[in-house]
Structure formats: structure tokens, C-alpha cells
Amino acid sequence: MSFPAYPGYKHSGVELLGEFPDHWTLKRFKNVFGERAERSTDGTEELLSVSAYFGIKPRSETLDEGDHLSRAESLEGYKVCQAGDLVINIMLAWNRGLGFSWQRGIVSPAYCVFYVTDGSVPKFLDYLVRSDECIRYFKTHSAGIMDSRLRLYPESFGRLFTAIPPPCEQTQIARFLDHETARIDALIEEQQRLIELLKEKRHAVISHAVTKGLDPTVPMKDSGVEWLGEVPVHWAIKRLKQLVLDAAGIQMGPFGGMLVDLDDSDTGYKVYGQENTISGDFSSGNRWVPESRYFALSNYHLEVGDIVLTRKGSLGNCRRVSLLPQAGIIDSDTIRVRVQDQMMNPDYLELLLHEAGYISIQLSLVKRGAILSGLNSEIIANLVIVVPPPDGQEELLLEIKAASSKFDQGISDCEYAVGLLRERRSALISAAVTGKIDVRGWQPPARAKAPVLEAEAV
Numbered sequence: 001m002s003f004p005a006y007p008g009y010k011h012s013g014v015e016l017l018g019e020f021p022d023h024w025t026l027k028r029f030k031n032v033f034g035e036r037a038e039r040s041t042d043g044t045e046e047l048l049s050v051s052a053y054f055g056i057k058p059r060s061e062t063l064d065e066g067d068h069l070s071r072a073e074s075l076e077g078y079k080v081c082q083a084g085d086l087v088i089n090i091m092l093a094w095n096r097g098l099g100f101s102w103q104r105g106i107v108s109p110a111y112c113v114f115y116v117t118d119g120s121v122p123k124f125l126d127y128l129v130r131s132d133e134c135i136r137y138f139k140t141h142s143a144g145i146m147d148s149r150l151r152l153y154p155e156s157f158g159r160l161f162t163a164i165p166p167p168c169e170q171t172q173i174a175r176f177l178d179h180e181t182a183r184i185d186a187l188i189e190e191q192q193r194l195i196e197l198l199k200e201k202r203h204a205v206i207s208h209a210v211t212k213g214l215d216p217t218v219p220m221k222d223s224g225v226e227w228l229g230e231v232p233v234h235w236a237i238k239r240l241k242q243l244v245l246d247a248a249g250i251q252m253g254p255f256g257g258m259l260v261d262l263d264d265s266d267t268g269y270k271v272y273g274q275e276n277t278i279s280g281d282f283s284s285g286n287r288w289v290p291e292s293r294y295f296a297l298s299n300y301h302l303e304v305g306d307i308v309l310t311r312k313g314s315l316g317n318c319r320r321v322s323l324l325p326q327a328g329i330i331d332s333d334t335i336r337v338r339v340q341d342q343m344m345n346p347d348y349l350e351l352l353l354h355e356a357g358y359i360s361i362q363l364s365l366v367k368r369g370a371i372l373s374g375l376n377s378e379i380i381a382n383l384v385i386v387v388p389p390p391d392g393q394e395e396l397l398l399e400i401k402a403a404s405s406k407f408d409q410g411i412s413d414c415e416y417a418v419g420l421l422r423e424r425r426s427a428l429i430s431a432a433v434t435g436k437i438d439v440r441g442w443q444p445p446a447r448a449k450a451p452v453l454e455a456e457a458v
Contacts, residue, residue, distance in 0.1 A: 003437035012163060016137045020163035021435040030158030032125070033114035036085060043075030046105040050089045055099025055130065078106035079113050084122040086114040086129065093152035094139035100126040112154045124170035127177050128162065128433040132426050169440060173432050176439040184425045188418055195414045202407035207357035209400055211386055225384055227361050235388050240337070241381035243344045248299055250337050252311060252377045253330040258297060262287045269294035270328035272302055274310045277334060278317050283325045300329040300336070305346050307337040309353065311375050320350040335380055344385070348393040351400065352385065359383060 006021040013026075020026070049059040081087055081101045089097035089111050100122050107113065116122055128134060141160055144150035165173065212220075213232045220230040223237050231237065244250055253259075253273075262271060264286055271287040289297070302308070304324050310317035311333045330336050339349055352359060362383055388396060431437045 003431075003439055003442070006435055006438045009435070012161060014161050016133070016140060017161060017163065017434075019435075021165070021438075024163045024165045024435060026161055027118070027164050028158060029160050029162060032116065032118050032120055032162070032164065033086060033158070034117045035154055036079070036081065036113040036115050038080040038113075039109075040076055040078045040080055040106045043078060043106065045075075045078075045080065046103065047075060047078070048081065048087070048101055048103075048105040048107050050087055050092075050097055050099065050107065050111065052092065052096035055126065056087055056101040058103075058105065075106060077109060079109055079111060080104070080106055081113045082115065084116065086116075086122075086125065088112045088114070088152065088154075088157065090151050090153060093157075094135065094142050094147065094150045096130055096135050099130055112157075114154075118164075119167055120164060121167055121170040121174060123174040123178075124165075124433070127174065127429050131430045131433050133430050133434055134162070163435065165435070172440055172442070175444075176442050177429055177432055179444050180428055181425055184421050184428075188421050188425075191414045191418045191421070195411055195418075198407050198410045198414070202404055202411075203355060203357065205403050205407075206351070206355040206400055209396055209403075210352060210356050211358060213388065213392070214396065214399055223386070227365075228358055228384070228386070231386050232388070235386055235392075238385050238387050239381065240383045240385050243339045243349075243385065243387070244381075245338050245340055249339065250335065250377045250381045251300060251330070253332040253334045253336075254297055254300055255332045258293075259289070259331060262289060264288070266326075267291065267294075268326060270326045271331050272308070272328050272334065273331040274312075274317070274333045277308045277310050277319050280319050282321060282323060287331075289329065294327065294329060297329050302328055302330055302336060303338070305338070305341070307339070307346055307350055307353070309335045309337070309375065309380065311335050318350060318353040320346050335375060335377055337380065342390065344387060345390065345393045345397070348397055349385075351397065358386070 008022040009019040010022045011019050047059040048056050049062045050056055051062065054062075081104070083101060083103050085101050087098060087101055087107050089108075091097070091110070101107075116125065137160060138152050138157070139150065141156050142150035142152045143156070164170075211228065211231060213235070215232075219233040221233045223229060223231045225237065228237075241250060259271060265288065267288040267290050269289050269291060270285060271289060272282060272285065273287070276282050276285060294301070302321060302324060304321050306321045308319055308321065308330065337349070339346055363379075366379055432439055
């Protein structure tokens with residue numbers, strides 16, 4: 001299905017707005033909204049949160065584990081917003097940090113709250129102000145020298161222009177977008193469920209391979225570990241500390257004052273940390289130590305073949321160093337593991353730390369129901385590792401890589417589809433709220449594919 005353009009257009013006189021349907025009205029936002037100044041007298045109203053992803057929601061629905069509802073001692077004096085009000089985080093308007101609230105509540109005193117004064121339909125306006133065109137417009141007129149410092153002050157917002165259709169047409173556009181975005185969102189959710197399913201299957205295949213092997217006929221033995229079960233009879237069960245070169249084979253980075261006053265120019269000796277481990281890029285970073293301190297801290301130096309883990313967070317942040325552009329040492333947020341190659345292939349150990357379910361189980365047991373604030377060398381040293389013979393590790397790596405590539409391709413295809421759907425969703429919203437397509441004759445079809453924009457249909 002495609003949608004036509006409107007019969008006639010006129011130019012707004014504003015470069016970023018361009019043309020709009022000739023029966024729509026060009027207005028400044030100050031003629032659409034008035035600013036609400038009401039404040040909470042006791043702070044007992046529902047605290048609302050502003051997000052680029054979902055607009056306005058109760059803060060209680062967006063909390064991650066360990067988050068606080070608010071760090072303020074009292075919410076007295078917070079700004080009141082009513083259902084149908086626009087809330088703008090002036091520091092993040094350029095990044096879609098705004099939206100309409102559909103309930104009464106309170107928001108941060110640093111935000112701006114606006115109510116509709118011209119009879120426009122809030123649902124339409126919500127799509128409008130969160131559209132790509134409006135966000136670019138807001139960014140252009142925000143004050144500041146860099147993104148992190150941009151501010152869209154209420155006076156600037158009020159001076160900006162927008163094209164407004166008649167109220168009945170606003171309602172129709174909102175109905176159309178509600179229907180079509182819900183359909184696209186359902187497709188996105190379906191793809192995301194498939195991604196999670198593929199990841200789970202990939203994880204299950206790898207976890208089975210690294211605990212049971214590839215040959216289902218091989219004799220098995222009891223591992224002696226309740227949560228591990230049986231393993232191939234010729235495989236060994238060891239602690240990770242039994243697989244390293246020496247006492248310094250598992251090493252946390254230096255604490256205290258050993259890494260203060262770092263150089264910000266290249267001395268030839270780098271400090272490697274969390275950002276390198278997460279990205280896998282050991283050429284990035286801008287922390288260096290002088291030669292004398294590097295040699296004084298040589299116990300913490302990094303080599304090609306080492307495995308590094310982020311000390312804070314999960315073992316998913318794990319890398320084997322395959323290329324090291326400069327000599328350097330690890331920082332206090334990093335744990336280095338240096339295994340004996342003849343006993344454990346570093347690539348195979350990296351795979352275990354990334355993917356093996358039995359490693360995750362051990363970390364869960366260490367937590368003992370509490371939040372693990374940070375890993376340490378003792379926890380890593382005592383991890384139970386199932387060790388196939390060296391030649392078996394090579395074979396497992398090849399087989400797992402081949403099996404994983406199929407899952408990885410499926411995941412990549414789904415992620416690509418999600419990206420296209422999100423682009424389509426944004427394009428559809430922008431086309432409708434700016435009058436590029438005419439949906440006045442649209443009615444919800446019983447069965448239909450996602451609509452094609454006029455430009456796509458040509």
C-alpha cells in the first residue's frame with residue numbers, strides 16, 4: 001500500500017521545515033503551548049521519567065536493579081504535569097529526551113512542562129515533537145558548543161515554527177500512526193525474540209560441547225561437581241590456578257597510588273583497562289606511564305596471548321590479547337590470566353569464559369544471593385575448568401566456530417531486519433506528521449503489509 005502526497009503545498013520559509021500542505025497552519029510553538037509553572041507541595045505524586053526510547057513513563061517502571069526512585073531527600077517542589085502535557089528535558093531535547101505524559105505526575109525541577117493551548121491533539125503532537133525532523137530542528141537551535149552541553153531553553157523552543165493540520169486531521173494521523181507503528185513494533189519484537197532464541201541455542205550448543213565433547217559414544221565419568229555432572233573420562237577437572245604459569249599467572253592490576261598522575265602523552269608504555277577489554281582494541285586509550293614506573297610495575301605487564309577480564313561486571317567482558325601495539329600494564333579494574341599453552345589453549349579458555357554455562361553457574365554461587373560488586377583474582381583462580389586434551393581443544397574450537405557461525409549469521413540477519421524496521425518506523429512518522437503523505441482516506445485494513453511511502457512506490 002502506498003499513500004499519495006497532498007494536492008498542494010506551500011513553503012514555510014524555514015529551511016529545515018521546507019514545504020507543508022497548503023491548508024495546514026504555520027505556527028510558533030509558543031502559539032501551540034503554554035508553560036506550566038505548578039509545583040508539588042508535598043512531593044507525593046507519581047514521579048515520572050523522561051527517556052529518548054519510550055518518552056514519559058513512571059520512574060518506578062524504568063528502574064534497573066539497585067537503582068533508586070530518586071536521590072533527592074524530598075520531591076517537594078518538583079514540577080507538576082497533567083495528562084496531555086509535554087515534558088522536555090532541556091539538556092537532552094536534541095537526543096529525543098522529551099514527550100507527552102498520559103497521566104498526572106511530577107518531574108524534575110530541571111525539566112520544562114508545557115500544556116496545549118490551541119486545541120491541538122496531544123497524541124499527534126507527541127508524534128510530531130519526537131519525529132526525526134523535529135529533533136534535528138531542536139538540535140540546530142539548542143545552545144552549546146558540543147552535544148553533551150546542548151540546551152533547548154523554553155524561550156528558544158517557543159520561537160521555533162511547526163506546521164499544524166486541522167484537529168480532525170491530527171486525530172486521523174495519530175490513528176494511522178498508532179496502528180502502523182504498533183504493527184512495526186510487533187515485527188521488531190518478533191525479530192528480537194528470535195535473536196534471543198538464537199543466542200540461547202548458540203549458548204546451549206557451546207556449553208554442551210565444552211562439557212560433554214563432540215563424540216556421544218565416548219565413556220563418561222562423574223566430575224565430582226554436583227552442578228557439572230558427567231564429563232568425558234579422559235578430560236581433567238582443574239582449578240584455573242592450576243593452569244597458569246606461576247603465582248603471578250592470575251594478576252589484578254595495581255591499586256592505590258601506583259597509577260596516579262598518569263601521563264597524557266605517549267611515553268611508549270601504555271596503561272590498558274576496561275575500555276580495551278570491552279572493545280578488544282588495544283590501540284585505543286590515552287593513559288601512559290614513564291619508563292621507570294613501567295619497570296617498577298612489571299608484574300602487571302601485558303603480553304600477546306594473555307587473557308584480560310574486566311574486574312567489575314560480568315565475565316562477558318573478556319578478551320585474549322592477539323595484538324599489542326605498545327608495551328604496557330593493566331589497571332586496577334582489570335584481571336590478567338596467563339595460562340600454560342601446553343595445558344590450556346588461550347583461545348579455548350577465552351571461549352569458556354565467554355560462553356560456558358558452568359562458568360556462569362560458579363559466579364552465581366559466589367554471589368550467594370548478593371550483588372557481586374567486583375571480581376578478584378581469588379575468584380578467578382578458583383574457577384573449576386573442564387580441560388580436554390590439548391588436541392581435543394583444537395578440535396572443539398574448530399567445531400564450535402563452525403556451529404557458531406550459523407547462529408551468528410542468523411542473529412546478524414535479524415539485527416539487520418530490526419534496523420530496517422526502525423528506520424521505516426521513523427520514516428513513516430516523519431512523513432505523516434510533516435504532510436509528505438496524505439492519510440486522510442486511510443482506514444485500518446483487516447490484513448495488509450506495512451505501507452509504502454510515495455517515494456518508495458515510484
